[in-house]
Amino acid sequence: MAAAIEVQLHKSKGQHLLTNQRILDKIVQKSAIKPTDTVLEIGPGTGNLTLNLVEAAQSVVVVELDKRMVEVLQKRVEESGVQDRLTVINKDALKAEFPPFDLVVANIPYGISSPLVAKLVYGARLFRSTTLLLQREFARRLLAKPGDSEFNRLAVNVNLVADVEFVMDVSKKEFVPCPEVDSSVVIIRPKAEVPNINLDEWWAFIKACFCKKNRTLGATFKQKKKVMELLGMFNLAGLNGEGKDYISSSDNDDDEGKSDEEEFSPSSCSEIGASSFKEKLIGVLKSGNFEDKRPSKLSNEELLHLLAMFNQKGIYFHDHS
Ligand code: SAH
Numbered sequence: 001m002a003a004a005i006e007v008q009l010h011k012s013k014g015q016h017l018l019t020n021q022r023i024l025d026k027i028v029q030k031s032a033i034k035p036t037d038t039v040l041e042i043g044p045g046t047g048n049l050t051l052n053l054v055e056a057a058q059s060v061v062v063v064e065l066d067k068r069m070v071e072v073l074q075k076r077v078e079e080s081g082v083q084d085r086l087t088v089i090n091k092d093a094l095k096a097e098f099p100p101f102d103l104v105v106a107n108i109p110y111g112i113s114s115p116l117v118a119k120l121v122y123g124a125r126l127f128r129s130t131t132l133l134l135q136r137e138f139a140r141r142l143l144a145k146p147g148d149s150e151f152n153r154l155a156v157n158v159n160l161v162a163d164v165e166f167v168m169d170v171s172k173k174e175f176v177p178c179p180e181v182d183s184s185v186v187i188i189r190p191k192a193e194v195p196n197i198n199l200d201e202w203w204a205f206i207k208a209c210f211c212k213k214n215r216t217l218g219a220t221f222k223q224k225k226k227v228m229e230l231l232g233m234f235n236l237a238g239l240n241g242e243g244k245d246y247i248s249s250s251d252n253d254d255d256e257g258k259s260d261e262e263e264f265s266p267s268s269c270s271e272i273g274a275s276s277f278k279e280k281l282i283g284v285l286k287s288g289n290f291e292d293k294r295p296s297k298l299s300n301e302e303l304l305h306l307l308a309m310f311n312q313k314g315i316y317f318h319d320h321s
Helices: 021-030 050-055 067-079 110-121 136-143 153-161 197-211 219-224 224-239 258-263 274-287 298-311
Strands: 038-042 059-063 086-089 103-107 129-133 162-170 183-190
Touching: 021 050, 021 103, 021 129, 021 162, 021 183, 050 059, 050 067, 059 103, 067 086, 067 129, 086 129, 086 162, 110 129, 110 136, 110 153, 110 183, 129 136, 136 153, 136 162, 153 197, 153 298, 197 219, 197 224, 197 298, 219 224, 219 274, 224 298, 274 298
Parallel strands: 038 059, 038 103, 059 086, 103 129
Antiparallel strands: 129 183, 162 183
């Protein structure tokens, strides 16, 4: 049974408890927990989901910010006699170091959705899957495909390393107290193969492309601010004699490879001016037919290809000096 509430719930901490046992069962069932698994749960609250997870898994690690919640949870777990299978970390999930786990199952506080998803999919820990109950709009963005109106930087970055599956919608009426927004459950699974790229470079590139996601790339890269920013890095990299490809490009279809190296050599890399650098940027876009494209409509493969083309011309997005 879901918990009788013994603590005052704080909206600021995203404290909305899921009370419908049928939905809790479905979340556990869809997560395909094995009896040998260690499950990580973020924001267990009073333990409605935790008690179900402890039944299905070998052990459960919970990360909960609010000490009052931890006390209620521990009491309930003890009453069920399953305390040996529970480890409590009474910390902020964004700051805590996660111990090893097989999968994540959680109804999280929605305020930390974005940094938490980033921490999980780009974090050091390997895992099989992450089942999350999220604000519906946020879930829609994770599930969006290029061309969808919700498609954005978050979707691009998550999709680089993981696949996201829709599980079900959950009405706000299923929570106590009732929040203002509806929810959805998704499962995030790390991709078996992830492109071999420098992630700092990728994130900076995606940030640059998506600063106005519906603007053409031509318009974005003609902006003075952007040109000057990238030019600064270009000249710095040249002067440092650096110029390695950040992206291991398997496509050798660029027959201009040799001239790129020339432009890169420290001797010829003494500073170039803003207008010729702008032409260089636009030249890359034109050569790949990207000038009139909008980032929100491009697949990850296309974006990876564009980044490789920029890098081959010595244009970098992350300051690695
Ligand atoms: N999973 C429970 C409770 C969800 S409410 C259920 O479904 O019933 C969200 C919980 O996350 C609250 O208990 C809140 O205290 C906790 N929380 C909020 N911010 C947190 C953070 N940064 N790190 C860990 N827990 C957090």
